[in-house]
Amino acid sequence: MSNWIPAGPAILFVPADRPDRFAKAAQRADMIILDLEDGCRPENRAEARRAIIDSQQSGDLDPERVIVRVNPVDSPEHAADLEMLADLRYDLVMLPKAESAAAAESLAGHRVIALIETPLGVLRADDVASADNVVAMFWGAEDLTAGLGGTASRFGEGEADPGTYRDVARHARARVQLAAAAFGRAALDSVHVDISDDDGLRSEALDAAALGYAATVCIHPGQVQTIRDAYRPSDEQIDWARRLLAAASEDGGAFSFEGQMVDAPLFRQAEAIARRADG
Numbered sequence: 001m002s003n004w005i006p007a008g009p010a011i012l013f014v015p016a017d018r019p020d021r022f023a024k025a026a027q028r029a030d031m032i033i034l035d036l037e038d039g040c041r042p043e044n045r046a047e048a049r050r051a052i053i054d055s056q057q058s059g060d061l062d063p064e065r066v067i068v069r070v071n072p073v074d075s076p077e078h079a080a081d082l083e084m085l086a087d088l089r090y091d092l093v094m095l096p097k098a099e100s101a102a103a104a105e106s107l108a109g110h111r112v113i114a115l116i117e118t119p120l121g122v123l124r125a126d127d128v129a130s131a132d133n134v135v136a137m138f139w140g141a142e143d144l145t146a147g148l149g150g151t152a153s154r155f156g157e158g159e160a161d162p163g164t165y166r167d168v169a170r171h172a173r174a175r176v177q178l179a180a181a182a183f184g185r186a187a188l189d190s191v192h193v194d195i196s197d198d199d200g201l202r203s204e205a206l207d208a209a210a211l212g213y214a215a216t217v218c219i220h221p222g223q224v225q226t227i228r229d230a231y232r233p234s235d236e237q238i239d240w241a242r243r244l245l246a247a248a249s250e251d252g253g254a255f256s257f258e259g260q261m262v263d264a265p266l267f268r269q270a271e272a273i274a275r276r277a278d279g
Contacts, residue, residue: 002111002134002135002136002184002185002186004111004135004136004186005186005214006030006031006136006186006188006214006215007030007031007064007065008029008030008031008215008228009030009205009209009214009215009216009227009228009230009231009276010029010030010031010215010216010218010223010224010225010227010228010231011029011030011031011032011033011067011188011215011216011217011218012025012028012029012031012032012033012217012218012219012220012221012223012224013032013033013035013039013069013191013217013218013219014032014033014034014035014039015035015039015040015048016034016035016036016039016040016045016048016049016051016052016068016069017040017041017044017045017047017048017051019051019054019055022034022051022055022060022061023060023061024221025221026060026061026062026065026066028221028224029218029221029224030065030215030224030228031065031066031067031215032061032065032066032067033067033068033069033094033217034052034055034066034067034068034069034090035069036048036049036052036068036069036070036071036077036081037069037070037071037072037096038096039069042077045071045077045080046080049080049081049084052068052084052088052090053084053087053088056088056089056090063089063090063091064092066090066092067090067092067093067094067113068085068088068090068092068093068094069093069094069096069115070082070085070093070094070095070096071096072095072096072097073095073097073103073106074097082107085107085110091109091110091111092110092111092113092135093107093110093111093112093113094112094113094115094138095107095112095113095114095115096115096117096140096143097115097117097118097121097143098112098114098115098116098121098128099118099120099121099124099128100124100127100128101127101128101130101131101134102131103128104128104131104133104134105131105132105133107133108133109133110133111133111135112131112133112134112135113134113135113136113137113138113188114128114129114131114134114136114137114138115138115139115140116128116137116138116139116140116144116172116176117139117140117141117142117143117144117147118143118144118147119144119147119148122139122144122171122172122175122176125137125175125176125178125179126179126182126183128179129179129180129182129183129185130183134183134185135185135186136180136185136186136187136188136214137176137177137179137180137185137186137187137188138176138187138188138189138190138217139172139173139176139177139188139189139190140190140191141153141154141165141169141172141173141190141191142193144168144169144172145168145169148168150166150168152166153165153166153169154166154169163194163197163200164200173189173190177211177212177213181212186214186215187212187213187214188213188214188215188216188217189204189205189208189213189215189216189217190216190217191216191217191218191219192204192216192218192223193219195219195220195222195223198223198226201218201223201226201227201230202226202229202230204216205226205227205230205231206230208230208231209230209231209276212272215227215231216230216231231276232276232277233273233276233277237273238273238274238277240270240273241269241270241271241273241274241277242274242277243257243258244257244262244266244267244270245267245270245271245274247262248262248267248270
């Protein structure tokens with residue numbers, strides 16, 4: 001079981017070939033992902049690797065709040081990414097298109113956030129989560145949909161529940177979270193790509209928080225506060241959780257609290273609320 005949890009609920013992607021954005025993004029978000037894959041122009045990747053190395057030498061970024069997204073294991077860029085990782089203090093690595101425990105374990109010496117975004121990856125999510133160095137599971141709706149031959153992960157205008165995920169994406173989301181929970185890994189929710197849809201992002205982040213996700217990943221700084229607000233429990237929830245935990249410290253074991261029997265699952269819910277309040 002991994003003890004890793006993200007520094008906060010809002011994790012922001014930053015193109016690795018835009019070092020001018022690194023420090024500002026780190027100030028805005030709880031953690032940042034320096035992206036060498038989709039967010040980086042292919043012709044800029046060598047320069048981007050140097051920028052990542054330079055960023056740790058400058059000391060502007062906290063290594064515990066930095067994730068480096070490398071290219072997939074079958075990419076011609078992956079070997080150069082591994083060479084770069086050998087020179088880094090940043091040991092949190094996001095592995096895209098993860099499809100096996102072996103792929104994650106090939107990044108020995110690094111804590112791996114496995115990005116599940118292919119049909120095979122979804123079907124093998126439990127195998128990926130079982131790798132000893134995997135600390136979190138993250139799922140990607142858009143690449144998954146493309147891998148299925150689809151064109152949209154969400155319902156559109158004129159369809160049922162516009163803006164919400166289609167069934168196969170919901171299935172993938174659930175399967176990845178279940179694999180994460182089964183192996184004690186943190187679960188990270190997928191990005192909301194429509195940066196103008198603040199209501200949709202809020203609804204999705206509220207759902208993620210209620211389901212036990214540790215964080216939601218985002219692609220624009222303007223999404224950070226919406227995610228933080230959604231993950232923060234209400235004052236009523238915080239008050240309830242603290243009162244329940246105080247009562248538990250006195251009673252121990254299963255007990256009755258305000259007309260409700262409290263056992264281990266309810267106690268853990270109260271602990272989760274208290275952690276989010278304190279965070």
